[in-house]
Amino acid sequence: MARVAFDERGADHLLLMREEHGNVAPALISKGEDVGDVRLDIPYQLITILETVYSCVPKGKIAVITRRCDEKALAELTKRGYVDEERMIKIGLACSREQIAMCRCSDPVPSKVDFGEPNKPVPTDELSERLSKMSPDARLQFWVKQFRKCNKCFACTHNCPVCFCDDCVLEERTFVPEQGIPPGLSFHMIRSYHLIDKCIECGECERSCPAEIPLLTLRKMLARDMKEIHGFVPGDPKTVSPLNTTLEGEPMEEECDEC
């Protein structure tokens, strides 16, 4: 790992998951340091960590172990100017078959595979297929039951690699009441809207949810809608979100957060 990152790719820092004292945690190490017990089998969005540590590392190139979803998250970040692409080195990691099955991932292979064996994608998400066939009332009952379990822990937001707004709309009292759980149906609907042009379907929200709400299914259903309506798929550094272009496709300024 250290050889690939520091010697072959010329990185100055390396972001990875490693085991220390029996716990697996993300770690940022510099050139020359001991990489320790690297764990590649733990799916966690290192890009979420990168957002935090990026400003602490003013100089040098940062290598990150990226799965396909991390790659896409990084593209969304660089597109919005949060991260300088020149400073990033991607070390491709292909997901295992079990991980792909867990995420119902339709796009699991990174652009360059350094570690792991590329595996076949899973074409469909069973639950979203089932929900689409349900009557609207049954679907509403399903989601109401699911969202009632929400205890507003914000794990889905904090662990999301593409939740990078400085002021989160879900922390505004207008939309989410300060007291009381569950936070209401609008909490997850508002979050869905905010992610609709950037969700890269990594499934971290679903994995981190202590109430086991099938959030990834909701994301997948809305990603399909986004593709149908605007023909847009997040995760490509070259495309601009249709919410930031005019009807003719001319780019507009980013949305104003003040009003």
Next chain:
Amino acid sequence: MMTDFRPTILAFCCNWCSYAGADLAGVSRLQMPPNVHVIRVMCSASVKPEYVLKALSQGVDGVLVLGCHIGDCHYMTGNHRTAKRIPLVQRILKETGIDEKRLKLDWVSAAEGEKFQKVITDFVQDVQKLGPNPLREVRF
């Protein structure tokens, strides 16, 4: 039962066109159903999807978003944003099981008092057919 149902409807009207259109409809004494609460906003693009989603999840029966016609926006491209946003919000409603017809986007200019009347009347009828918002009964 159904005939007794009087839906509560929010209409977000943009200051420059639709609100003036609503004004014209009022001044011309056009008859309109009284279920609609008009909220004046500076531009249809300042209607955050959050407002729409919160209103519907709190039991409002229908939400209308009215703006200037494409090309006539006071802020040049404000209504382009709205035109792209509202279909997505409708899909979010649909995927969670709320009828997407409860949210409607239309363009009404300052000279279209009659169109304002028509849009309001049609929408109230549509929502009446859909019945009360199911979320009104859902307690969180």
